[in-house]
Amino acid sequence: MNAAQRQLIQLYLSNLQVKVTAIGYNQVWTDWRELDYTPDYNKFYFICDGEGWLKIGDEEYHPQPGQWFLMPEGVRQSFSYTDGPRYTKYWCHFTAKIGQSNLFDLLRTPFYIHTGLTPEPLGLFRELLACRVSDALSLPLLTQAAMLKLISYYIEHAADDLTGVQSAATPGYLQEAISYMDMHYNRNLTVIELAERVHLHPNYFIRIFKRHFGLSPIQYINRKKIEEAKWLLLSTDLSLSGIGEQVGIPDVSYFSKLFKAFTGFSPTAFRMQTRPH
Numbered sequence: 518m519n520a521a522q523r524q525l526i527q528l529y530l531s532n533l534q535v536k537v538t539a540i541g542y543n544q545v546w547t548d549w550r551e552l553d554y555t556p557d558y559n560k561f562y563f564i565c566d567g568e569g570w571l572k573i574g575d576e577e578y579h580p581q582p583g584q585w586f587l588m589p590e591g592v593r594q595s596f597s598y599t600d601g602p603r604y605t606k607y608w609c610h611f612t613a614k615i616g617q618s619n620l621f622d623l624l625r626t627p628f629y630i631h632t633g634l635t636p637e638p639l640g641l642f643r644e645l646l647a648c649r650v651s652d653a654l655s656l657p658l659l660t661q662a663a664m665l666k667l668i669s670y671y672i673e674h675a676a677d678d679l680t681g682v683q684s685a686a687t688p689g690y691l692q693e694a695i696s697y698m699d700m701h702y703n704r705n706l707t708v709i710e711l712a713e714r715v716h717l718h719p720n721y722f723i724r725i726f727k728r729h730f731g732l733s734p735i736q737y738i739n740r741k742k743i744e745e746a747k748w749l750l751l752s753t754d755l756s757l758s759g760i761g762e763q764v765g766i767p768d769v770s771y772f773s774k775l776f777k778a779f780t781g782f783s784p785t786a787f788r789m790q791t792r793p794h
Contacts, residue, residue, distance in 0.1 A: 532731030568601035607642035690715035702741040703765035
């Protein structure tokens, strides 16, 4: 994976919104069978025991214990029990959106990873399953956190697979816009300038950018400015005005306000609390 792909994947993940719609751990029922349907949600199946059959797109599988399957939203799929002992599995249904796009439309990941019946993935599924019976006031946050851990584990281990994890094909004009913003974020870039560069109407450019990445072009530029400012605060003795100049926010008051909006700290407090003494 090259640096540009890694950066794009991290951009997607930084704007990920998840929602869990169903979770469980059980032996599949005797009528566990459905053919050629296309769900509007993603599924994780973690096989603990038994036998069965899956089809995802045009690929057929006979999952084994210790294999963790991803069945993405919008992909035609089938499943069925077989003549042997029926599956016992952890499972969950969930949505994972960046803007209006499904995460697994934007990332190319394998349809399964093999972890074995090791403690860490089992513990992650149990953590999510515990949310089903929790009456915690913060239950929505606990459920999202548990789901994000599962997705993170899957992506990190899929990245170690021979097929790896890659960003799906991003439209060329959006790649060009991202590259241009990365190179010139410290200028006073405008949406009009960016849209003209990729030959789109400004309103359409904003809409398609946000739909694809989950944030507007100006939000992306401001995030780049603040990330660079954080690095300069930690690695240099530049004044706030000097850092503001370097990242393209010469107004110190506005720089401090924007920095706090993104980080929760003023630039001075961030430098004091995070820089080695």
